[in-house]
Amino acid sequence: MTDRTTPPARRLLFVHAHPDDETINNGATMAKYAAEGALVTLVTCTLGEEGEVIPPELAHLAADRDDTLGEHRIGELAAAMAELGVTDHRFLGGPGRYRDSGMMGLAQNDVPGSFWQADLDEAAGHLADVILDVRPQVLVTYDDNGGYGHPDHIQAHRVALRGYELAAERGYTVERVFEICTPRSVVEEGFRRLAAAGKDFPFPSVATVDDVPGVVDDALVTAAVDGTAYAGHKTAAMRAHATQIAVDGPFFALSNDLGQPFFSTEYYRQVRGEALPRGADGGPAPDLFPAYGASGSASGPASGSVSGSVSGRASGSASGPGGGAV
Ligand SMILES: CC(=O)N[C@H]1[C@@H](O[C@@H]2[C@H](O)[C@H](O)[C@@H](O)[C@H](O)[C@H]2O)O[C@H](CO)[C@@H](O)[C@@H]1O
Numbered sequence: 630m631t632d633r634t635t636p637p638a639r640r641l642l643f644v645h646a647h648p649d650d651e652t653i654n655n656g657a658t659m660a661k662y663a664a665e666g667a668l669v670t671l672v673t674c675t676l677g678e679e680g681e682v683i684p685p686e687l688a689h690l691a692a693d694r695d696d697t698l699g700e701h702r703i704g705e706l707a708a709a710m711a712e713l714g715v716t717d718h719r720f721l722g723g724p725g726r727y728r729d730s731g732m733m734g735l736a737q738n739d740v741p742g743s744f745w746q747a748d749l750d751e752a753a754g755h756l757a758d759v760i761l762d763v764r765p766q767v768l769v770t771y772d773d774n775g776g777y778g779h780p781d782h783i784q785a786h787r788v789a790l791r792g793y794e795l796a797a798e799r800g801y802t803v804e805r806v807f808e809i810c811t812p813r814s815v816v817e818e819g820f821r822r823l824a825a826a827g828k829d830f831p832f833p834s835v836a837t838v839d840d841v842p843g844v845v846d847d848a849l850v851t852a853a854v855d856g857t858a859y860a861g862h863k864t865a866a867m868r869a870h871a872t873q874i875a876v877d878g879p880f881f882a883l884s885n886d887l888g889q890p891f892f893s894t895e896y897y898r899q900v901r902g903e904a905l906p907r908g909a910d911g912g913p914a915p916d917l918f919p920a921y922g923a924s925g926s927a928s929g930p931a932s933g934s935v936s937g938s939v940s941g942r943a944s945g946s947a948s949g950p951g952g953g954a955v
């Protein structure tokens with residue numbers, strides 16, 4: 630239980646699959662809100678035990694060697710959170726409760742105790758406990774494909790939306806739920822920037838737009854959080870996840886060595902709650918909380934709300950439990 634006599638006015642909950650996803654997807658957003666005095670809570674669903682290992686000197690940590698990568702990534706995550714100024718980070722059901730399921734289609738998907746095999750309501754119940762403890766106004770997770778079809782990302786989405794429902798049944802409704810996304814125009818510009826780097830590009834191979842998770846048409850983007858001022862914090866936090874991420878200038882690569890552009894503005898699509906007002910220019914809102922202009926030009930809650938049943942089956946060969954609506 631969190632002892633908060635007077636919790637910060639603004640409280641956000643991020644639900645992620647592995648240590649590193651929070652920084653890759655929301656590092657600048659988390660640093661921004663933490664710096665502004667909001668309570669930023671991260672729930673990570675696995676320890677990332679099945680990940681690959683970039684530094685050769687740490688290769689022994691891998692699941693098929695010492696199988697101590699999960700423990701090591703707890704330390705990486707703590708270091709990354711320190712860089713972002715995030716002090717409340719938890720593992721769903723406690724460290725090691727749900728094991729990394731590996732990439733879609735691998736045998737690890739079917740291992741008892743893997744997150745992909747989790748009982749949805751049990752896992753979502755753990756998240757609802759956190760929601761009732763923190764009482765966030767904002768919840769952030771992946772889209773129903775987990776961004777790129779990883780089983781733990783898909784399951785994290787399902788657990789997040791089901792946890793939202795269970796918390797509401799227990800008396801607390803999160804005001805707004807957002808899915809992580811990236812507008813197509815931004816991704817394309819990022820790859821143009823990458824191509825312009827030419828021979829100075831630091832990685833042996835280049836990712837493509839299709840390698841970027843959660844790309845959506847620009848019109849579907851609800852909020853764009855400008856974290857430019859926190860780009861250094863995000864970069865440092867990515868470096869803290871040294872077994873998973875290599876950073877070089879404005880680019881980064883995962884263990885697949887596919888260089889991709891780094892973004893310090895991070896994007897969100899609202900899927901639950903009262904519709905967030907558009908930005909002053911009619912574009913995406915600049916904040917995950919409704920702004921009320923000092924001029925009295927209240928841009929308060931727009932009319933209408935966002936709802937829908939969340940469903941989706943994993944892409945790929947594994948047919949994980951808990952498929953269907955959540
Ligand atoms: C960003 C992310 O979700 N990383 C996951 C992912 O890691 C990828 C996986 O090892 C793949 O085989 C590599 O080609 C790719 O470069 C990695 O990013 O899956 C891991 C296993 O489930 C997970 O631990 C890691 O956090």
Ligand SMILES: [Zn+2]
Binds near residue numbers: 646650779782
């Ligand atoms: Zn992940």
